[in-house]
Amino acid sequence: MPRRPRSRKSNVRRRKSQRQASWLKRSLASLLLIGAFVLAVYVSYLDYTVRQQFEGKRWSIPARVYASPVELYAGYEISSKNLEDLLLELHYRQDNQLAGEGSYYIKGGQINIRTRAFNFGNTPQESRKISVSFTSGGIAGITDAGTGESLAIVRMDPVQIGSFYPTRKEDRILIKLDEAPQTLVQGLLSTEDKDFYNHFGISPKGIVRAMWSNVKAGGMVQGGSTITQQLVKNFFLNPKRTLRRKLKEALMSFILEYRYSKDEILEAYLNEIFLGQDGASAVHGFGLASEFYFGQSLKTLNLHQVATLVALVRGPSEYDPRRNPEHTLERRNIVLDAMHTEGFIDAQQLSEAKKQPLGVATVIHRSANRYPGFIDLVKRQLKQEYKEDDLTSEGLRIVTTLDTRIQDTLEKSIASKLKHLEKSPKSNDLETAAIVTRRDSGEIVALAGGRDAEDTGFNRALDAVRPIGSLIKPVVYLTALEYPDRYTIATPISDTRLEIPAERGKTWSPDNYDNQEHGVVPLHSALAHSYNMATVRIGMDIGLAKVANTLKSMGVSRPVDLFPSFLLGAQPLTPLEVTQLYQTLAGDGFATPLRSIRAVNAADGKALQSYPFTVRQAVDPAATFITNTILQEVMYAGTGHSAYNYLPQNMALVGKTGTTNQLRDSWFAGFSGDFLSVVWVGRDDNKPTGLTGGTGALQIWSELMRQVSKKPVSLVPPDNVQMTWIDAASGLLSNEGCPGAKLMPFVDGSGPSQFADCGASPESGESWLNNLNPF
Numbered sequence: 001m002p003r004r005p006r007s008r009k010s011n012v013r014r015r016k017s018q019r020q021a022s023w024l025k026r027s028l029a030s031l032l033l034i035g036a037f038v039l040a041v042y043v044s045y046l047d048y049t050v051r052q053q054f055e056g057k058r059w060s061i062p063a064r065v066y067a068s069p070v071e072l073y074a075g076y077e078i079s080s081k082n083l084e085d086l087l088l089e090l091h092y093r094q095d096n097q098l099a100g101e102g103s104y105y106i107k108g109g110q111i112n113i114r115t116r117a118f119n120f121g122n123t124p125q126e127s128r129k130i131s132v133s134f135t136s137g138g139i140a141g142i143t144d145a146g147t148g149e150s151l152a153i154v155r156m157d158p159v160q161i162g163s164f165y166p167t168r169k170e171d172r173i174l175i176k177l178d179e180a181p182q183t184l185v186q187g188l189l190s191t192e193d194k195d196f197y198n199h200f201g202i203s204p205k206g207i208v209r210a211m212w213s214n215v216k217a218g219g220m221v222q223g224g225s226t227i228t229q230q231l232v233k234n235f236f237l238n239p240k241r242t243l244r245r246k247l248k249e250a251l252m253s254f255i256l257e258y259r260y261s262k263d264e265i266l267e268a269y270l271n272e273i274f275l276g277q278d279g280a281s282a283v284h285g286f287g288l289a290s291e292f293y294f295g296q297s298l299k300t301l302n303l304h305q306v307a308t309l310v311a312l313v314r315g316p317s318e319y320d321p322r323r324n325p326e327h328t329l330e331r332r333n334i335v336l337d338a339m340h341t342e343g344f345i346d347a348q349q350l351s352e353a354k355k356q357p358l359g360v361a362t363v364i365h366r367s368a369n370r371y372p373g374f375i376d377l378v379k380r381q382l383k384q385e386y387k388e389d390d391l392t393s394e395g396l397r398i399v400t401t402l403d404t405r406i407q408d409t410l411e412k413s414i415a416s417k418l419k420h421l422e423k424s425p426k427s428n429d430l431e432t433a434a435i436v437t438r439r440d441s442g443e444i445v446a447l448a449g450g451r452d453a454e455d456t457g458f459n460r461a462l463d464a465v466r467p468i469g470s471l472i473k474p475v476v477y478l479t480a481l482e483y484p485d486r487y488t489i490a491t492p493i494s495d496t497r498l499e500i501p502a503e504r505g506k507t508w509s510p511d512n513y514d515n516q517e518h519g520v521v522p523l524h525s526a527l528a529h530s531y532n533m534a535t536v537r538i539g540m541d542i543g544l545a546k547v548a549n550t551l552k553s554m555g556v557s558r559p560v561d562l563f564p565s566f567l568l569g570a571q572p573l574t575p576l577e578v579t580q581l582y583q584t585l586a587g588d589g590f591a592t593p594l595r596s597i598r599a600v601n602a603a604d605g606k607a608l609q610s611y612p613f614t615v616r617q618a619v620d621p622a623a624t625f626i627t628n629t630i631l632q633e634v635m636y637a638g639t640g641h642s643a644y645n646y647l648p649q650n651m652a653l654v655g656k657t658g659t660t661n662q663l664r665d666s667w668f669a670g671f672s673g674d675f676l677s678v679v680w681v682g683r684d685d686n687k688p689t690g691l692t693g694g695t696g697a698l699q700i701w702s703e704l705m706r707q708v709s710k711k712p713v714s715l716v717p718p719d720n721v722q723m724t725w726i727d728a729a730s731g732l733l734s735n736e737g738c739p740g741a742k743l744m745p746f747v748d749g750s751g752p753s754q755f756a757d758c759g760a761s762p763e764s765g766e767s768w769l770n771n772l773n774p775f
Contacts, residue, residue, distance in 0.1 A: 043251060050255050053236065058268065059284075060166040061174065061395030061603060065378060066158035067402040068445070068598065069120070073153040077138040077710065082405075083111055089159055089404065090116075091295040093361045098145075101127045101296040102361075109134060112145060116296065118157040119605025120399065125155055127300075159404050162375045166392040169280050173287030174395070174603065175298060177267040183303050183344070184286060185266070187310035190338035193227040197262055201228045201253030228253045230313075231269045234284075275309065276316045283316075293321060295361035303349060304356040307335040321360045329358060372456045373449030374402055377576075377596050380462070385609070386600075395603030401443035401596055406436055406675075406708050410446040411453045413704040418451055421681070421699065426690025433460035433575045434679045434700065436708075439671050441613055442583050442592035458684075461575045466665050466682060468578055469569035469658035469693065470530045470639075472551075474585060474627050476539045476567055477527050479550040481623035484750035487538070489626050490731040491523045495534035500564050508564055510536050513659070513692075522731055524630045524744070528638035530657065532568055539567035553618045555580035555591050569658060578669055579678045585631075585654070586671040588716075589624035590615045621718045622747050628654050628715055629745055631670075639694050640670065646702040647672075652713040655701075657693030664688055666696030673711030677701050721745045727756035734758055 070086060072078075078086075087104050095103035098114040105112050110133050117127040129145035142151040163171065177185075189196055195203045203226050225233070232252045237245060256265060276283035276292060283292050289309055290298040301309075311319050311331040321328040333354055340350045369375050378400055382391060390396065414432055421427050436446040449459035458464075480487040495518040499507040510532045512518070518531060526534035539547055544562040551560065556577050560566060573581075576594070584591045592615050600609040631654045634640045639657040647653065655670020666681040666689060679697040682689055689696065717723065725741045727734040731752060734741040738758035 043255070046248070046252055047255050047259075049236065050252055051259065054256070054260065054268070058235075059172060059174070059271065060170070060393035062166060062171055063164040063391050063394070063396040063398055064160055065162040065164070065375060065398045065400060067161050067400060067404045068443075069118075069158040069399070070156045071153055072132065072139060072142060072156065074139055074141045075137075079138070080106070080109070080111060080134045083132065083139075086156070086405075087111075087113065088362075090157060091361050093295055093359070098129055099302065100294070100300045102294075103296075115154065116157040119397075119601065120155070120599070124605065125157065128154075130154055158399060161370045161400070161402060161404070163281075164379060164391045165281065170282045170284050171278070171288055172271055172283075172285040173291065173298075174271050175267075175285070175287040177263055177270065179299060180270055180286065181299060181301060181306055183306045183339075184270070184298070184310065186342070186344035187307055187335050187339055188227065188269075188313070190342045190344060191310060191335050192225075192230070192313060194342070196227050196266070199226060199228075199257075201257040202226060202250055226253065227269050228256055228265055231265060231272060232256060234272045234274060235268065273313060274316060275312045276320065293360045302353075302356070303345065304332065304336070304353040305359065307332045307339070307353065308358055308360075310335045321358045325358055325360075332358070369454075369456055371402065371407055371447070372454065373459050373461055374400070374407065374444070374447040374596065376449065376456075376459050377444070377447060377462060381596055382600070396608070397601040397603065397605070399598045399601070401438075401445060401598055402447075403445040407446040409707050410434055410436060410448055410704055413700055413707070414448055414451055414453075417700045417703055418681075421691065421696060424690055426688070427696075429683055429685075430681055430689060431460060431684050432679065432681045432697075432700065433464055434677065434704075435461055435575055435579045436675055436677045436704070437579060437583060437586075437594060439583075439586045439674055439676050442587075442594050443598075444579075444594055444596045445675070447596075460680070463574060464680070464682075465572045465574055466680065467570055467572050467660045469660040469665060469667055471578060471581075471656055471658035471667050471669055472567065472569040472571060473527055473530060473535050474631060474656055475551050475554065475581070476535055476542075476547050477523065477630065478585075478619060478623050478627040479547045480523075480538050480542050481626050482550075482620045483542070484622075484747035486541075487523060488746055488750050489522070489524045489630065489744050490726055490746075490752065492520045492731065493523050493526045493534040494537060495519060495521050495526060495531045498533060498537060500536070500540065502564075510564075510568060522728075524633055527627075527630045528633040530634075530639050536564060536567050540564065550619060551581070553591070554584040555593070555618070569660065575678050575680050578667070578680075579676070582669040582671070582676060582678060584618050585624060585628060586676045587615065588628075589617060589619045589621040591618035622721050625715060625717055625721055626745050626747075628713075631656055632713070632715075635670070639692075640668070640698060642694055643670075643698060643702045643705075646706040647709070650712055651709070652715075653705075654713055654715075655698075657698060659692040659694075662688045663690055663692065666691040667693050668697035668701045670701065671713065672705060672709040673713050675705065675709050677704060679704075717745055720748045722748060722751065724751050726752060727758070730756050732756040 092102045092104050094105055096105045098112065101114055101116040103114045110131050112131050114129045115127055118125045130151065131143045131145050133140045142154055143149065144151055229249055232249050236252055237249060271285040274282060274284055275289040278292060283289055286309055287298050289312065290296065290301055294301060294305055308321060308328065311328060314331065318324065319328045319331050336350055336353050339345045378398065414434065418430050418432060422430055432448065432451050434448045435444060437444050447461050449461045497509060497517060499509045502508045512532050517533065521531065521534060544566060547567065548560045548562060556573065558573060558577060560571055580594055583594060595611055597611050599607060599611065602608055632652055635643055635653040635655050640655045643653055651672055653670055653672055655668060658667030664682060664686055669678040679701045681691060681696040723743050724746050725734050725736050725743055726732060727738065728740045728742045733752050733755045
C-alpha cells in the first residue's frame with residue numbers, strides 16, 4: 001500500500017520543534033560559555049585577591065611599648081616582697097622546677113628566678129636562672145644558679161605598658177615554621193588535618209572521617225575543614241556561614257594550594273589562627289597565645305602546654321583555660337590521645353603529659369593604654385620621626401623611660417592628696433598634672449595627665465597652658481646673678497611699692513602676696529620669700545629681653561610677651577615646659593632634653609634608633625649654683641618649708657612654689673638628688689581653687705618624693721665660686737664663730753670687701769656641703 005504523504009500542518013509542527021531544540025541548545029551553550037567566562041573571571045579575581053594579601057604585608061602588627069627594664073644588683077633597694085610584686089607584674093608564675101622562662105619560687109629567704117629572653121636592640125638578653133638573696137636594706141647578692149658565680153647585674157625583661165593598634169585591633173607575635181615546636185605541628189596534624197600534606201585544599205576523606213568520629217563520640221570531637229580551609233576562613237573571609245561563602249572558601253583553598261607550598265600555608269596558619277580575646281584586642285597566632293596563656297615564648301613550652309594551645313583551635317571561647325579549665329583539660333587530653341594514636345608520642349609521654357595541670361598564668365592583659373598620659377607623650381614624640389602606619393603595623397618594640405613603681409606611686413599620691421585637699425570648702429573639682437624625671441638624665445619616669453589615671457582625654461601635662469606664677473622668679477634671679485658686678489646673693493634689694501608705666505598713660509603696680517612692703521632685703525631673702533616688688537625691680541633693671549633669653553636658653557621655646565607682668569609669671573606654660581625649665585636648674589645650668597624613649601627596635605629585635613643622653617651648657621653654672629643655693633633656702637625657711645614635714649632636712653631639697661592671681665593655679669617644682677618633679681593643681685574652668693603653691697601642689701610633690709627619693713641634693717660649687725662667711729644682717733664679711741654668720745657663695749671678686757663688727761678676717765668654708773646651714 002503506497003505511503004500517505006504527511007500533511008502540511010504536521011511538517012510545520014516538526015520544523016518548529018526542530019527550531020526550538022536548536023535554539024535551546026544554542027542558549028544552553030551560550031549560558032555555559034557565559035558561566036564559564038564568569039567563573040573564570042571570578043576565579044581570576046579570587047586568585048588576584050589571594051596573591052595580593054598573601055604575598056604583600058600579611059599582617060598589621062601593633063607596636064609594643066615597654067617600660068624601662070628593672071636592673072637588679074647588689075645594693076639595689078628592693079625588698080623580697082617588692083621583687084615578688086615586680087615578678088607578678090611581669091606575669092611570672094610560681095614553679096619550683098623553673099621549667100620554663102618567666103618562672104620563680106621562694107625558698108630560704110631567696111628568690112629563684114628563670115628570666116625571660118628579651119632583645120634590647122644591641123644588647124640581647126638571654127634567659128638565665130638566678131638566685132637573689134636579701135638584707136634588710138635590699139639585695140645582698142645575685143648568683144648564677146647554674147655555675148654559682150656572683151653576678152654584677154641582671155636586667156629583667158620590661159613590663160609592657162601599651163600598644164599602638166591599627167584600626168582592626170588584632171595582635172600577634174610572628175613566628176617562623178622552623179621556630180615552632182615540632183609537637184605543635186604534630187598536634188595540629190593529629191586533630192585538625194591528618195591529610196594536610198596529601199590533599200589539595202579540601203579533603204573528602206577527612207570530611208567522612210570527621211563525620212564518623214563525631215557519630216561514634218556522640219559529639220563534636222573532630223572537624224572536617226582542612227588547615228588550608230581554616231586559614232582561608234580566618235585570613236580572607238568573614239565569619240558568616242552561607243553556601244556562597246563555603247563555595248568561595250573551597251575555591252580560595254584550591255588557589256592557595258596551587259600557588260604556595262604546604263610549609264608556607266602552615267606557617268601562615270600558625271600566625272593567623274584566632275586563639276582568644278584580650279579585652280578589645282583579638283589574640284591571633286600561637287606565638288602570642290603562648291605568652292597570653294603561659295607567660296613564656298612558644299619555643300619553651302612543654303608537651304602538655306602545646307596540647308592546650310592546640311585544644312583552643314576548636315573554640316577559644318569554649319575551651320578558654322581560665323574560664324572553663326575542666327572543659328579545656330578534657331579537650332587537651334583528646335589532643336594528646338590523637339597524637340599518640342598517630343604515633344607522634346609514646347605511651348609514657350602520653351601518661352606524663354596527662355598528669356600535668358593546665359598551668360596557665362594569671363590573666364595577662366596587654367592594655368593599649370595602661371598609662372594613657374605617658375603613652376600619649378611617647379606617641380607624640382615618635383610621630384616626629386615615624387608615620388602613623390609604621391607605628392600601628394610594623395611591630396615596632398619601643399623601650400621607654402617609664403618606671404612603673406614611680407608611676408604607680410604618683411597616681412596614688414595624687415588620689416590621696418586631692419581627696420584631702422577637697423575637704424576644704426573652697427577647693428573642689430580639682431584637677432592636676434605632674435611629671436617626674438631623673439635629675440641626672442632628663443628621663444621622664446612618671447607622668448600624670450589628670451587625676452583620673454585611666455582618662456584618655458585632655459592631657460594636662462602636655463596641653464594645659466597655664467600661668468606659672470612665681471615659678472618664673474628663679475629665671476629672673478639667675479639672669480641677674482649672671483652679672484656678678486651688679487648682683488650677688490647678698491645684694492640689698494628694695495621690696496617697696498613701685499609704679500611702672502603701662503599702656504594709655506596707666507601704671508602697673510605689683511603687690512606682694514601678703515600685701516606688705518618689706519623694705520630693703522638681701523637678694524636671697526627676696527627670692528626665698530617670693531617677694532613680688534623686689535623681683536620686679538630686679539627684672540626691670542636687668543631687662544625683660546634678657547630674662548626672656550634666659551628662659552629660652554633653659555629650654556622653653558614658646559613665644560613670650562614682654563610685659564612687666566611676665567616677671568611674676570603671667571607667662572603661661574605647660575607642665576612639660578616647666579619641667580624642661582627646671583631640668584636645666586637641676587642640671588647645674590646644663591640643658592638636657594626631656595626623654596620618654598630609650599630605643600626603638602624592629603619586630604625581630606634589630607635596633608632601629610636610640611635616644612642617647614645629650615647635654616649642652618645653657619646658662620652660667622656659677623649663677624645657677626647660687627640660684628639653687630637660694631632655692632634651698634626656699635625649702636628650709638621660705639614658701640616650701642612644709643616639705644620637711646614629709647622628708648628629712650638632710651635631703652637639702654631645691655624647689656619653688658608658684659601661685660597665680662586669685663589662687664587659680666597652684667604650682668610646685670623642685671628636685672632631690674635623684675628626681676625632679678613638677679606638679680600643677682587647678683580647675684579646668686579656671687575658677688579659684690583656694691590653694692597656694694605651698695598648700696596645694698607642694699603637698700602632692702612632698703607625698704610623692706617621700707616615697708621615691710633616696711638621695712639628698714649635693715650642690716658642688718664651680719671653680720670660680722668661693723664660699724664665704726658673711727654677716728646676715730649687714731651683708732659684710734664675718735667668720736664662722738660670729739653670731740648670725742652665714743656661709744654663702746660668691747663669684748670670685750664679687751664678695752663683700754668690708755668686715756662686720758665681729759670677725760677679723762673671713763675664713764673660707766672648707767666645704768659648703770659639710771657646713772650647709774638652714775637659712
